[in-house]
Amino acid sequence: MASRIVLFGATGYTGDLTARELVRRGAAPVLAARNPARLERLATELGGLETRVADVSDPASVRALVAPGDVLISTVGPFMRWGEPALEAALGAGAHYLDSTGEGPFIRHVFEDAGPRAEQAGVGLLTAMGYDYVPGNLAGALALRDAGEHATRVDIAYFWEGGSAGGMSGGTQASAAGVSLEPAYTWRTGKLVSERGARRVKRFDLGGGRSAQAVSIGSSEHFALPRLGRNVWDVDVYLGWFGPASRAMQAFAAGADLATRIPGVKAGMGALAAKLVHGSTGGPDAAARAGTRSVIVAQASDAGGKQLCSVRLVGPNGYDLTAAFLAWGAEQAAAGKLKGSGALGPVDGFGLDELEAAATGYGLVRA
């Protein structure tokens, strides 16, 4: 019998999309959130689903959501502020865990700190199981596979075409504000190296004679792709949302890095960001999402820097992809199809062929 899927954060923008996708796929998730009235409304609209009230300020209420063998999806973010109780609840109960974070420091925490505990407990942790950072894991794995044994590095970049700033949910803005003050990392000569965010700017070929700049970030590919081949010495991941403003973004990040070394400044800026940038304010509607598309590029190269293979994936809006991958991934985990335990990437967690087939089903395809 398939395990229960519990969706924490169901009343948020991404949680709502994920709940609908789970139901569309035939699942009957338990919906969990802090506001009982909104929770009941959603559960009734989706056909009378079970509900649970839980609040991260009361970790026992989050722990009570899951039992051994369950699958917990959390879309309660920003994760560096509110993510821990759900992660702890899954580890404590012996439940598989998926989240929608895009925050590098939280991803690092899941892989480095929580992963070994999950391995001992025999459960899987699939962090960043959305637009951040499933497509880059897929594109990177395909590029490394097709490049063959001489590939030693992979560069990945995420672009979002056709939208504007209004295309971001309140939750994404709140998470981005928090993460801009935190250190990033990369995978260099076979190990994880801390560095500031936006340390590098790189131009990527988008096809059709177009190219665009992107800034370096810390993500899940740095942990997950080196596991796929003994020769993967360097992994760099970039975010291409800033276009021609990438250099300005780099300068801002360098300034923030310096400023936050002054005692008290980081805490002050963090508190200000939390005050000014709010989550739970909704996000782009279906029409706005349909007007944008995701483009993800992965380039595999050899030790001499010669590019051996380039993969370009194009597909739907990032929020639709996030709901899709969370729902599909939870369903796979509930059906006992996870390959291994501990902190897993989407490729080692589900298999490259399985992940590519799921992505294709959602319209994320090689261009």
Ligand SMILES: NC(=O)c1ccc[n+]([C@@H]2O[C@H](COP(=O)([O-])OP(=O)(O)OC[C@H]3O[C@@H](n4cnc5c(N)ncnc54)[C@H](OP(=O)(O)O)[C@@H]3O)[C@@H](O)[C@H]2O)c1
């Ligand atoms: N990886 C990706 O590509 C991707 C895509 C989408 C979103 N995200 C991330 O996912 C997170 C959610 O995004 P979103 O757009 O859905 O934001 P959102 O609409 O602000 O949702 C945040 C959720 O957290 C809940 N929450 C806040 N404080 C809580 C508390 N004390 N106890 C329990 N729940 C609490 C909110 O509850 P209420 O509904 O009661 O306010 C809401 O359900 C963000 O961190 C965002 O960056 C990532």
